[in-house]
Amino acid sequence: MKYNIKLQNANELPCRLLLIKTLAHDLTSPIRTIYGYTCLLEDSNCSFKENELKEIYKIINELAKNAINQAEMLAKFNFDIELFIQNHIEFSFPTLIRNLLSEYTTRLDEKYLQVKSQINLSEGTIKANKYSLSIIIRNLIDNAVKFSPCHSEIVLSVEEEDQKIKFSLFNLFDKQSLLHLDRKSTKNIQIEGNGGLGLGLCYCKQIASITNIVLQFESIYGNGFLASVLFSNKP
Structure with missing residues (x-):
């Protein structure tokens, strides 16, 4: 099952960066995140x-420093990250990163293989299966917090056979924001959340073929939230 995920105002910089970060980031591993950026x-x-590109290299710089501190196998390479980034054009940045990662990364997780090369930045569209969709939505909501000051509303539409899920995130830094569900247009959807500051408004329409959708929110960073989306076809 494939989904087309479209981000509104995709040509605007905050939305494009959000799309890029959403595809590349793995919150559990700086190494796999670097690999994700390399694929893009x-x-x-x-x-x-x-x-x-400047933003991407800045992110990779920080991730690489973290990886060096965390992974002994990476530390043994003893290369200068700053110099490496400054000369990325001459030294073919993605290729060097890929060669570096191949020393201790035997394979890329399936979720990346399912998503990479299926992004259209100009249209703001991602193609993904159901498993990838949950990761993408989680990362979109997480990353949206960081872009809130310059783009207060981020709308994500997920389409599958003329059915849609629509998530709208408003005023993510507003203490008065509440999690909202239009129960008239949805069935069997459970939303659980805590977040206080940063818990934004979320509007959801279910996909007809999925009878149960669970959104679980937890606080992170003190001013944002992370969402995991779990799908079940059980009635």
């Missing part, structure tokens, strides 16, 4: 703007 940089279907 090497993807011929992706065209990045100069300020996007």
